[in-house]
Amino acid sequence: MGLTPSIDGAEVRTVLRSGREIALIDLRPEATFAAGHPLFAASMPLDTLELEAPARLPRLHVPIVVYGEREVDTLTGVARLAELGYTAISILSGGLAGWVASGGELFQDVNTPGKAFGELVAAQAGTPQIDPRRAQPVLGSGPVLIDVRTPGEYTTMHVPGAVNVPGAGVVGAAAALAPDPEAMVIVNCAGRTRGIIAAQSLIDAGLPNPVAALQNGTIGWTLAGLSLERGPDSAEPTLPAAAAAQAQARATAVSARAGVPRIDARGLGRLRERGDRTVYCFDVRSAEEFGAGHPPGFTWAPGGQLIQETDHYAPVRGAVIVLAEDDSGRAHMTASWLAQMGWDSRVLVGPPGPASSNIAAPDIPTVEWLSADAVATATLVVDVSTSVAYDRSHIRGSVWCRRSVLAGLQGSPPDEALAGAELVVVTSDDDRLTALACRDLARHLESSDHRAPVAGFAGGPAAWAADGRAVDTGPGRKLSAPDDVYRRPYVGTDVSPDAMRAYLEWEHGLVAQLERDGTHGFWVLGRR
Numbered sequence: 001m002g003l004t005p006s007i008d009g010a011e012v013r014t015v016l017r018s019g020r021e022i023a024l025i026d027l028r029p030e031a032t033f034a035a036g037h038p039l040f041a042a043s044m045p046l047d048t049l050e051l052e053a054p055a056r057l058p059r060l061h062v063p064i065v066v067y068g069e070r071e072v073d074t075l076t077g078v079a080r081l082a083e084l085g086y087t088a089i090s091i092l093s094g095g096l097a098g099w100v101a102s103g104g105e106l107f108q109d110v111n112t113p114g115k116a117f118g119e120l121v122a123a124q125a126g127t128p129q130i131d132p133r134r135a136q137p138v139l140g141s142g143p144v145l146i147d148v149r150t151p152g153e154y155t156t157m158h159v160p161g162a163v164n165v166p167g168a169g170v171v172g173a174a175a176a177l178a179p180d181p182e183a184m185v186i187v188n189c190a191g192r193t194r195g196i197i198a199a200q201s202l203i204d205a206g207l208p209n210p211v212a213a214l215q216n217g218t219i220g221w222t223l224a225g226l227s228l229e230r231g232p233d234s235a236e237p238t239l240p241a242a243a244a245a246q247a248q249a250r251a252t253a254v255s256a257r258a259g260v261p262r263i264d265a266r267g268l269g270r271l272r273e274r275g276d277r278t279v280y281c282f283d284v285r286s287a288e289e290f291g292a293g294h295p296p297g298f299t300w301a302p303g304g305q306l307i308q309e310t311d312h313y314a315p316v317r318g319a320v321i322v323l324a325e326d327d328s329g330r331a332h333m334t335a336s337w338l339a340q341m342g343w344d345s346r347v348l349v350g351p352p353g354p355a356s357s358n359i360a361a362p363d364i365p366t367v368e369w370l371s372a373d374a375v376a377t378a379t380l381v382v383d384v385s386t387s388v389a390y391d392r393s394h395i396r397g398s399v400w401c402r403r404s405v406l407a408g409l410q411g412s413p414p415d416e417a418l419a420g421a422e423l424v425v426v427t428s429d430d431d432r433l434t435a436l437a438c439r440d441l442a443r444h445l446e447s448s449d450h451r452a453p454v455a456g457f458a459g460g461p462a463a464w465a466a467d468g469r470a471v472d473t474g475p476g477r478k479l480s481a482p483d484d485v486y487r488r489p490y491v492g493t494d495v496s497p498d499a500m501r502a503y504l505e506w507e508h509g510l511v512a513q514l515e516r517d518g519t520h521g522f523w524v525l526g527r528r
Contacts, residue, residue: 004078006093007065009038009102015063016040016519019342021278021318023057024092027068027077029402029410034486036106038099039113039517042315046073046410047384047403047484049080050362051432055299056315059278060085067092067099073410084362105517108506110486114308116510117341117522118193122213123511124524127200130212132224135186143184144177145214146170148198148304157228157493159188159214159221165237167304168284168330170198171205172239172247181208188214188221190490192507194304201333204257204525205250219490219500230493244328251329251336255347258336258525263346265353268322278319281348282306284334285326295324295348297355303334310341321345324352342521364432365439368455370425372467375457380421382406384437385428385460387482393461395427396470403433405480407440414479419450427457427464434458 015022024041026033033043044052046068057064064086068074078089092099100106109115121127139145139161147154147162154164165173174185185202189195195213202211214220218228239247263271271279283294284303294300301313314321321343323331331347338345375381381398383390390400399417404410406426418424426441428434434456442454457464461471489495489503514520 004075005090007090008093009099009104012038012065012092012099013102013104013519016317017521019318019521021062021316023062023064023316025064025066025077025315027066027073029483030110031483031486032069034108034110036096036108037112038104039107039116039514039519040311040317042311043110044315045404045484046077046080048433049077050084050436051430053081053084053086054361056312057086057278058280059275059316061087061275062278062316062319063088063090065090065092067095069095069410071095073404076409105513107510107513107517109503110488111309111311112510113311113341113520115193115507116514116520117307118196119507119510120514120520120522121200121340121524122192122196124527125200125203127196127203128210128212129196129199129215130186131215132221132226135212135214136221136224136226138184139186143186144174146174146177146185146187146198147189148187148194149189150302150305153190153491155231156491157218157230159218160227160229162188163237166286166302167194167198167307168302168334169239169286169328170304171201171207171251171333172243172328173237174202174207174209174211175246176237176239176243178209182210184210184212186212186214189217191217191219191503194308197307197337198304201254201337204254204336205247205329205333206253207250216504217490219504223497223500228493239328247329248327248332249329251332254525255332255336255339258339260332260335260339261346262349263322264348264350268348269353271320271322278316280314280316280319280321281324281352282313282321283324284330289326295352298324298352303330306334307337307341310338310343314343319344322348324348336525340523340525342523362432362436364435367435367438368453369458370455372457372464372469374455375425375427375464376469378421378423378425378455379452380417380423381425381427381457382437382441382479383427383460384433385430386485387478388485389429390478391473391475393465393471393473394476395457395461395464396472398427399477399479400482401479402484403437403440406437407444409440411480413444415448415450417479418445418448418452421450421452424452424454425457426454427460429460429462431456431458434460
């Protein structure tokens with residue numbers, strides 16, 4: 001591989017404003033990424049880069065710009081992407097410091113494009129919001145409360161009386177749940193974004209009911225001193241045929257107003273064959289519907305989450321996003337929001353045609369896999385899953401370390417812990433990650449004074465427990481900082497009020513930051 005070209009931050013911003021394709025990849029751990037990054041940067045940590053890139057960057061010739069914490073991290077990322085077959089890789093000149101020096105903005109948190117867009121919608125469309133202290137006394141006596149988060153989030157905590165309808169299904173569900181046009185419909189999420197988008201979806205779709213987003217979602221409810229419920233699981237309500245047809249008609253009208261084109265199998269095939277555009281194909285229905293059968297080549301991306309997490313699902317800015325049409329308006333409503341976010345979004349009509357071939361999976365090295373009995377004799381067992389997964393369950397006596405730190409690629413390797421080991425066993429909840437970490441560690445040990453053999457244990461703590469062996473929970477022993485996962489201030493039941501308030505204050509400032517940044521390309525229906 002020759003010298004990798006560099007690109008200045010100002011030029012990256014010019015490409016973003018032009019609408020041409022570009023993928024800006026941040027190789028740092030997620031918690032470091034969340035401390036500050038360009039608006040359209042996608043978190044793709046060096047630890048899992050080879051495993052994430054094929055699905056998230058599906059076109060080998062897409063222009064990719066990478067940066068890491070240090071030059072060696074960036075060069076390692078470039079090498080790994082090149083090994084996967086990517087041909088148009090550049091390095092961000094000067095990294096993040098160069099980005100700032102060239103006039104670029106740094107945004108905090110994760111899924112920032114979707115959150116910033118939600119704030120812009122609220123500001124420009126004037127989406128109604130209702131204070132929890134006003135909503136609480138009347139819930140249960142007329143208003144319908146719809147929680148548009150994922151089923152898992154709803155089960156963890158929700159406002160009493162809320163019905164769980166994830167994201168894109170809200171247009172049909174609201175009409176079915178509130179047939180009286182005088183009944184108020186209140187929608188909520190954990191904070192602001194999904195509630196705002198869902199409420200404005202109902203307004204744009206022409207629901208006759210009064211509509212409002214619950215101000216600041218479950219965070220606002222908690223900060224108001226009100227109690228949340230935990231569990232049970234909630235299934236998305238099945239729509240009567242008439243309600244589904246009405247939702248489809250309403251959503252189709254909204255997508256038409258947003259200028260969303262239709263595409264058939266022939267058109268999709270031509271897009272794929274040309275190879276000059278990145279094409280993401282998503283099915284936005286529920287997990288159960290997707291699992292029961294879906295168009296070939298389409299990935300599951302529930303509509304509400306797709307709007308919230310576009311940087312995760314579609315890190316190539318300027319790509320085409322094709323949504324498989326369903327019978328309840330979810331694809332059309334989601335596509336209308338994507339269009340307003342500046343995406344070339346389209347709705348597939350008719351049969352999808354054959355799936356396109358995906359990028360080949362990364363070359364997973366061959367390692368020695370040990371039995372549980374053999375692992376029990378190991379001097380050191382290292383789990384390279386996420387720190388959250390390790391805390392949830394890990395092999396008794398095992399330690400945790402990020403893959404890149406373990407091999408000395410990011411941060412100081414834990415050589416002191418490795419020095420006394422006669423056999424090092426690596427494990428995780430993903431055997432591919434385990435194999436890659438085994439290879440990395442073996443290379444590191446070969447260049448050090450310590451030459452302990454390295455082997456893997458397949459299946460991680462789940463396989464260990466299935467063999468009747470003890471697992472532990474909790475923080476255990478960690479050989480590197482647990483900066484691989486950003487602790488979201490709107491997830492879980494043990495977030496401090498100060499963290500919640502700081503998060504809301506940050507969200508309120510996003511519109512001004514979008515204006516300063518100038519690369520977003522967002523617009524709001526009826527305000528263009």
